[in-house]
């Protein structure tokens with residue numbers, strides 16, 4: 001059966017009555033898994049040009065979380081996680097996470113997230129990461145609605161201590177959300193083929209535009225949904241939250257920052273850093289993987305400075321969105337939305353210059 005599917009550019013949120021007097025007071029507290037909360041709804045993607053310890057620490061200092069990628073040896077990834085855990089002994093970070101006067105129903109533990117695959121060394125890796133202090137394991141699979149993921153969750157649930165939560169994905173259908181919930185995932189990573197460097201939809205024809213994908217999944221799950229891939233602006237973050245996501249995962253928006261892994265590249269036109277798809281040829285070559293099933297691109301992007309500056313300006317945009325939506329917090333943020341035409345999209349962008 002054919003069905004119309006929409007993505008972020010196809011919709012706009014409708015302003016609602018607001019009595020928000022100051023954007024400063026907007027509470028962006030949310031959850032990332034059943035038991036782990038965030039102070040702000042942003043997660044750094046588990047890509048090798050986005051998140052190792054430096055990015056994960058910066059995210060935690062801002063109240064979010066970074067997922068330490070898995071494209072390195074178990075020992076290296078464990079060291080990265082241990083570095084994050086050590087940095088979080090800092091009083092200022094503890095203070096930020098020591099929630100007062102809010103409706104905080106989650107564990108008080110600061111989330112420490114790291115990725116594993118669903119086969120090979122995944123169990124050994126997950127045990128080592130948890131021993132180093134990780135408390136959320138993300139099972140990082142391009143097609144998460146897969147028997148391997150079911151088996152991986154079953155094995156890890158039996159092997160790891162009970163305080164560990166699992167995020168599984170990526171998925172793009174209601175049935176996948178129902179199955180992952182039945183397989184005991186604690187959070188869902190949602191979005192297939194919509195990332196800024198993805199070629200999955202071109203190569204395979206599979207994937208669902210993000211708005212419809214989120215709508216279908218949010219309608220059937222009680223788990224926190226992390227919208228992943230294709231977020232280009234704070235407006236897209238607002239749309240993902242408005243559709244019922246609990247948080248969003250960022251790749252390109254925070255790649256190219258000081259905290260993103262990778263060397264600075266100097267060109268006559270300025271400073272750059274590399275950003276590459278997890279399934280790109282470059283990633284496979286760098287990590288000595290079999291150079292087949294390439295489903296991503298790689299590129300250089302202009303150096304953006306510190307991640308905190310980038311994140312702060314994204315959060316400014318999100319708080320402004322909440323003011324337009326008349327919402328004090330994420331639970332209240334349920335604005336209506338409309339589908340727009342190409343003319344509407346043109347009108348939405350600066351069009352005088």
Ligand code: XMP
Pocket residue numbers: 045046047170193194195196197198199200228229230231249250251252253276277278279280295296297
């Ligand atoms: P953005 O748009 O934030 O997307 O840059 C980041 C997300 O893209 C996904 N990802 C990939 N998808 N091939 C894909 O089809 C790839 O090589 C690839 N690398 C990353 C991933 O979900 C990430 O969080």
